Amino acid sequence: MPIVIITGGSRGIGASAALACAERGMGVVLTFNANPGAAEKVVERIRQQGGRATAVKLDVADNASFPAFRDDVARQLERVWNTDRFDFLVNNAGFGQFNPIVSVTEDEFDALYRVHLKGPFFLTQILLPLMADGGHIVNIGSATTRVATSGVAPYAAFKGGLEVLSRYMAKEFGDRRIRANSIAPGAIRTDLGGGLNEEFEALLAGQTALGRIGEPDDVGAMIASLLGDDNRWINAQNIEVSGGYIV
Numbered sequence: 001m002p003i004v005i006i007t008g009g010s011r012g013i014g015a016s017a018a019l020a021c022a023e024r025g026m027g028v029v030l031t032f033n034a035n036p037g038a039a040e041k042v043v044e045r046i047r048q049q050g051g052r053a054t055a056v057k058l059d060v061a062d063n064a065s066f067p068a069f070r071d072d073v074a075r076q077l078e079r080v081w082n083t084d085r086f087d088f089l090v091n092n093a094g095f096g097q098f099n100p101i102v103s104v105t106e107d108e109f110d111a112l113y114r115v116h117l118k119g120p121f122f123l124t125q126i127l128l129p130l131m132a133d134g135g136h137i138v139n140i141g142s143a144t145t146r147v148a149t150s151g152v153a154p155y156a157a158f159k160g161g162l163e164v165l166s167r168y169m170a171k172e173f174g175d176r177r178i179r180a181n182s183i184a185p186g187a188i189r190t191d192l193g194g195g196l197n198e199e200f201e202a203l204l205a206g207q208t209a210l211g212r213i214g215e216p217d218d219v220g221a222m223i224a225s226l227l228g229d230d231n232r233w234i235n236a237q238n239i240e241v242s243g244g245y246i247v
């Protein structure tokens with residue numbers, strides 16, 4: 001059974017990806033930060049559907065906690081799957097914040113940097129020895145790297161960095177047959193940045209070729225299928241999953 005680690009698997013896109021991966025026969029290690037109850041619900045749903053999953057606490061902003069997280073993951077792999085390896089890593093955890101460049105504070109900038117670029121970089125580095133050769137890393141970017149939408153400049157800039165980092169991961173880990181890709185969701189109905197009000201949702205739907213905003217399952221299913229063997233030759237790519245956002 002291939003095993004996937006999904007950061008931020010307690011809610012939104014990560015929770016949907018966790019369920020979709022389990023439906024396709026993967027074991028799932030999902031992480032939560034502030035919402036253990038939400039994570040436990042996802043684990044329980046996977047178990048009820050006959051799958052195997054476990055939840056581990058992780059704050060992607062706190063690099064100093066990564067060695068303890070790696071040890072936690074190793075214990076869960078041993079306990080639940082009787083193995084010392086996992087196969088896939090989905091760097092998904094994140095948060096949003098609207099603030100125009102003129103009023104972004106250094107603290108806000110640093111918080112976004114830690115979660116969206118520094119965290120995925122060093123988390124991947126520390127987990128790599130536990131990843132099986134032939135594995136796959138999927139970094140969750142954003143369509144805001146292609147289209148400048150107002151108020152999310154630092155977020156989009158770090159997502160752009162993550163997109164570039166994905167290509168370098170593909171290059172440097174290729175000798176272990178590990179692939180790396182990034183996925184760029186468009187506007188998806190989650191709690192990110194406090195969620196969407198009706199007016200903003202209508203605006204975003206009007207800017208999307210398919211005439212609606214996305215649901216978490218529109219992205220979760222794609223993440224699970226990208227990890228599958230049918231997509232084994234996709235590497236070092238950024239794939240937008242947006243229903244055609246501002247085309």
Ligand SMILES: NC(=O)c1ccc[n+]([C@@H]2O[C@H](COP(=O)([O-])OP(=O)(O)OC[C@H]3O[C@@H](n4cnc5c(N)ncnc54)[C@H](OP(=O)(O)O)[C@@H]3O)[C@@H](O)[C@H]2O)c1
Pocket residue numbers: 007008009010011012013014031032033034035036038058059060061092093094095096115140141142143184185186187188189190191192193
């Ligand atoms: N929704 C969109 O329109 C959209 C568009 C483009 C890209 N994205 C990206 O998609 C990813 C998932 O977002 P979402 O929309 O699903 O958001 P969401 O519903 O708000 O879920 C965010 C997830 O990330 C976790 N998380 C937040 N801060 C964390 C931290 N410091 N350390 C560890 N985990 C943390 C949360 O865990 P807890 O709840 O346990 O704290 C939760 O599981 C993010 O990277 C986001 O930037 C979203």
